[in-house]
Amino acid sequence: MDLTPALVPEDRAPRRPWKPGPPVEAAPAAAAANPIRIGYARCSTAQQELQSQLDALALANCKRVFSEKISIRVKTRPELEKALKLAYDIKEAAPGQEAILGPFLAYSGTASSGPV
Numbered sequence: 001m002d003l004t005p006a007l008v009p010e011d012r013a014p015r016r017p018w019k020p021g022p023p024v025e026a027a028p029a030a031a032a033a034n035p036i037r038i039g040y041a042r043c044s045t046a047q048q049e050l051q052s053q054l055d056a057l058a059l060a061n062c063k064r065v066f067s068e069k070i071s072i073r074v075k076t077r078p079e080l081e082k083a084l085k086l087a088y089d090i091k092e093a094a095p096g097q098e099a100i101l102g103p104f105l106a107y108s109g110t111a112s113s114g115p116v
Contacts, residue, residue, distance in 0.1 A: 009021070035097075035098035035099065036063055036097060037060055037063055038062060038063065038087055038099060038100065038101045038102075039054075039057030039066065039067075039083075039101075039102070040066050040067070040080055040101060041053035041057060041065065041067040041068075042067065042077065044069070045071070046069060048069070050067055050069060054067060060102075064083075066080065066082055066083040068080075083101055084101065087099040087101050
C-alpha cells in the first residue's frame with residue numbers, strides 16, 4: 001500500500017500548540033433548481049377530448065403527466081391521487097425543490113394549480 005503524505009502547514013507540527021487557521025469562506029448558495037412540473041388533465045366523458053390539455057401540459061414542460069376520463073361525480077380520482085403523491089414525495093425527498101402540479105388542476109373541480 002502506497003501512503004501519500006498529507007500536506008501539513010509549516011506552522012503545524014507534533015507537540016506544538018494548536019492555532020486557528022485562516023477563516024474559511026462560506027460556500028456560495030446553490031442556485032435554485034428549476035421546478036419539477038407535474039401535469040394533471042381530466043375530462044368527464046368519453047365524448048370530450050383530452051388531447052388539447054395533454055398538448056398544453058407538454059408545452060408547459062411537465063416531466064410527468066397524469067390523465068383520466070372520469071366523471072366529476074366520482075369522488076376518488078386515482079390519477080389525481082398519484083400526481084399529488086408524486087408532488088409530496090418530491091417535497092419530502094428534496095425540501096428545497098419546488099414541485100408544481102398543474103396547470104389543469106382546476107379542471108378537476110378543486111383549487112387552481114400552484115406550487116405544492
